[in-house]
Amino acid sequence: MKRLIWWLAALGTGLHGATFPDWAAEAAARGGGWDPSASAVILANDVRVQFSATDRFTEHIRRTIAIRQEPGIRSAGLALYYSPDTDRVRSIRAWIRSADGNVTALNQSAFDDRVVNFNQYFWDRQRIRTFNRGDALRPGAVVAYEVEIERNPGFAETGHDFGGALPAWSLSFDVIPVPGSHLSWYSNHDTLPPPAVGSMPGELRWSVGPRRGRGANRPAGYQAISQRVAVRCDANAPLSWPEFSRTAFAIMEPQMEETPEIGQLAQSLAANRTDRWSRIRAVTEWVQTQIVYLAISIDRDNLAGYRPHLTREILRNRYGDCKDKATLLVEMLRAIGEDPRLVLLAAGAPRAVDEHWPGASFNHVIVAIPAAEIPSGWPAYRLQNRRFVLFDPTAPGIPLGVLPFEDENGWGLLLDEHAGGLGRMPQFSDASGEMIRRVDARLGAHRRLEVQVVQENSGIAGANYYEETRLQSAEQFQHGLEGFVSRHQTDARDFTVTRQWSAPDSKMGLKLAFSVAAYGQPVSPGMFLVSPAIMPLALELREWGANVLGTALLGPVSDHVILRVALPDGSTVEDIPDPWSESVAGSSASVAFQSEPHAFTCDVRFQRRAGDYNRRDYGALRQLCAHLDEHQHKPVLLDFPSHQ
């Protein structure tokens, strides 16, 4: 009996001596030798989608992965995202074939089921099933997964990305339409081959492979090159952007209600302001700062993720996500006589939306305010003959007149019942901000240095600095500066710090004073070395890993540090570094030292072009940063006989 119970228990978690599925064995036989240096390889990933209606389908996945080295075990799991309200996991299974040929079959008990988001900013019902039997995997093993899931996504589209972190031998994506309808499809990459026709009526099949993995160590602003195909089962004509705009409008507009509370609040905020943009600013600032971020999805239908809460509830709760904040703002602006629109976009992923394929590729909502004349330097959006000023109410620190860099460069869909459509977002607005730092230092007796710093960040540079630091207390803000300065001047002390933010002109001002107890270092009688890096530029740019394919989307930088160190009488500059400047890939940097009778100065400039960098240009830019950092740290030799 004891043995029987033990056998049953073993059966519950895994059945030894099982048979490895033919499809997995075949994949292992065909692709086993691919990319032998990789820690794990996808031997085959076959996804088959069968539409049962134009807006629902069943997805059948078969994936086979070979594990070559121990770290590859981490990449050999399976993660299946789903919505419990609209999707149903019909079956999920796995098989492990060890290096010595033993096969273990695992049922759904080998997969945990948990929420995707667990933090104080998101509360929703999205779930993920993950393989929990990594302990049973060893180098030399092959693991195979088979999943069947029904999906009802709300938008009648399925898609597949052939890119991925692991190298792959064979990838396929197979789609079968509802009988009597046809498939329309779109591929965003030239290298993807056209589909082959399958055996079922209307069936299409894409096959790719072998291909390399994406690699580790991604650069700053990394944008993966996706090899994506999107497929729609159309009973009628293909969807257009204006149609999509109407659909989204129909989901969001009913949530916006004109209530007395909203109207009164908006009017009270705008009262006593006569200038139009000043009235609008009063309302935008209120929504930005008074509605704290919380994305909470309670509805359970397949449009729940797209639907904002009722505007009166948002006002009452004082929390919401981007669509909540945007819809409340629209309603409040309407109450003061404006006619704003919502704009959907893919924040941080400008290539996600393709103008040739109308679809639900958006992740963010902002507001467009009609303007016959766009104030100079403000973010503009044009659709047909209409012009709008764009404003993002989600980030509390980015004021009207400035747009977060993440929102730029892609496409935005203006929502309108009749005249919506897709328009270009602002593109790489280079001249939108700068930082100027003046460092005035005076060297006194016993090498004591008194330092005064006045810094002004304006435009997007000001807004970003404010956004990064606005939740810090005065103490935390000062600690951050103390940490930064003391990395370069360890004896820095007696800090006093003030900061000032002005939203209308997007300027963050900083005044900082400190002293350095013993500046520089004696090197011989009467001579000592001092570093001009009293408060230098911070210029780190992450490395771009060898196998990482993609681009790096970087925002503009315009930094200028003007340092002047006044020297006591009797001291002279003995040796000073040569000036240096360099320009690469549209960016430039320079360091210029100058000796004066009782002072030396150092002028450091860095201009980074905003753009979508390829590997070569990114490498050159990184090199430029390293060179600038090296030059801004070069010491100055002083003859300082009377103050040793």
Add this chain to the structure above:
Amino acid sequence: MPATPRHVRVLRFFLCAVALSSQLEGAPAWPLVTAADLNAVPPAAEAEAPAVALQWDIHVDDRDYPQERTITEYVRYKIFDPEKSVPLTRLSEFVASVGGESLEQADIQARVTLASGAVREFGRQDIQERTLNQTGENGVLRFFSGNSAEIQERYLAVGGLEAGAILEIRITRHTRSGGDYACLLQKSVPAQHLHFVHDLPGGFNWSTSGFLSQPLGITARFDVDHDHNREVVTADNLPSLVPEPLSLPAFSRSLAYFLSARPAHEVRISRNINRSIEIRSSDGLWARIAALEYLRVEDAVYGDYAVGKQASILTSGAGSGREKALRIHEYVQRLFRDFSRGNRGLRISRAELPPLGHVMHFDQYPNEPIVPNSFVLLEIGLDRAAGLKAQEVMMADRSQMEFDSQLASDMFLRRRAVWVNCDGEPVISFSATTMPLAFGELPWYLRGEPALIAKSGPQQFVGSPGLAPTESSVTNIVDVTLDPDGTLHGTGKQTIVGPRAQEIRAALIGRTNERRRQLQSRRMASAFGADARTMVTGMEGIDEPGAPVTLEFNFTVPNYALITAHRIIFRPDVMRLQASSQFAAAERHNAVFFHFPTDDSDEITFHYPDGYSLESPSIPPGFPGRQLRYEVGASYSARQHLLTYHRKFWADVGYVPLEFYSNLKAHFDAVAREDQQQFVLRKS
């Protein structure tokens, strides 16, 4: 004792739920919010506090211990900054269930009173629920125990907050498991009034003791009401808890309450062995804890044929008891790593490995959770099957909580290890860790900490000596050449001993040699700057737990030195190019807690170009000291164009009280400054 039948458990749960429901229906009314509350201001010392807890009441009801514990918490906050107070307004309570049976219940209520007097209440209708995590259904195992473990979240987002509002929160938790209890009595915001009440387990069957851990500078009152079997803590004007690097664990730097409850007179085995142990007060304060653990271990460790067979395979041909114990240690550690790797921190997944299954009685208790301590039991079982005398030890972990010998609670002894007698020499084997450790080797957080042997009779503590600086060293021996164009290139050897070697080993285990070299090359390169090219050419000791890790490397740093018309200026200690003080902030809130001592030394041989001579190098004076020491020295040969430079940093300090922070900072600042020392070569 057989497991409780399922229908009885369901009925018990139902009754519990009904009881909870009736209790919640009769929840007390909200107290009156006064004008004084609405006019409250932050304490002067924390003028920027986003909120302040005006009143904080906690009531722990253990009168039905160990069947049920009820904790009721009420907090009244004054909100000054709603956005910075967001963490206070997202109320999330977890309810665990195993086999479909709920172990806990939680109820959340909140009320917001605006400065205008408008009031909004939040209750059951506002609570959202979702299942956070559920482990896979265990197939046939469902027949034994229903579905497997699940954690349900009850979530309430309090809305409508404005600056000046009063936020009140009332949370009631019922838990069906007893056990010791610990509670932090400070928050992330300041608290004006704290009132903590604990109704202790009743009757004569329980020996209970509550302790108050009171850090320096915090004043609290601890009253024991013997008539009502109740303990009360009150405190006013508690500052907020501030997280800072190198701080003591939260329970060691906060006002905290601990309860330890043990059977008063005897402890009785529950599962396999029917006997009991009498507890005598003369056996020591910790004897009760040791005895209870002893019975738990003896109850669980069960050697049968499968365990004996595995032990026999493992120890076959071993020449000594130590060799046997070492092989078992390595086996269990490897097994633990395999299990941990599978679950990535969520849980230890179930495996069908016969020895562990038999030790854990999977056949009788198929849903027994596998936790790190299960592997300790496995090791004991295998040791005993191999003829070794082995017992569990309960160890203090100073990364979690400081040990206090006067506060007898196993909360201070969270780690478990095996105390095994090897040919007369006792050795502590710590296997239940993903960090590869040699037999007898302990991680830094267990070194020098007491370990209580799980046994009956008089208490017995054992332990290991604290880490000496020489056991935690990094030695760099580097030979470099400086070219006239300022490029530096050279070779070096780094030898790492102790905790830092353990960390490197843990990060590299299971990786190919090529990948190991890549990772270590990157680590070394970060020390030389962005332009440097670094390659690790040799590695030793990675696969030998307990041994030093040795890395051989070469490197090139372009533009290392500053070239002027007449001089070359350079830093001699190439291993400290990125050195900066560990303590940048002038002010600090917490005492400093170093994890382990340090003995780091650099020996640099510097070949400089022909045609130059050193310009009066000034050698930093160094800072001698008993606990903190810094030495620098240099010598040079003008004829050979050779400079030799050495640096030694020595720190044998663990805890530094806050009043000595400025001295400590001054020392570390001075060391960082001296590490940036530059030398000047002048054209001859």
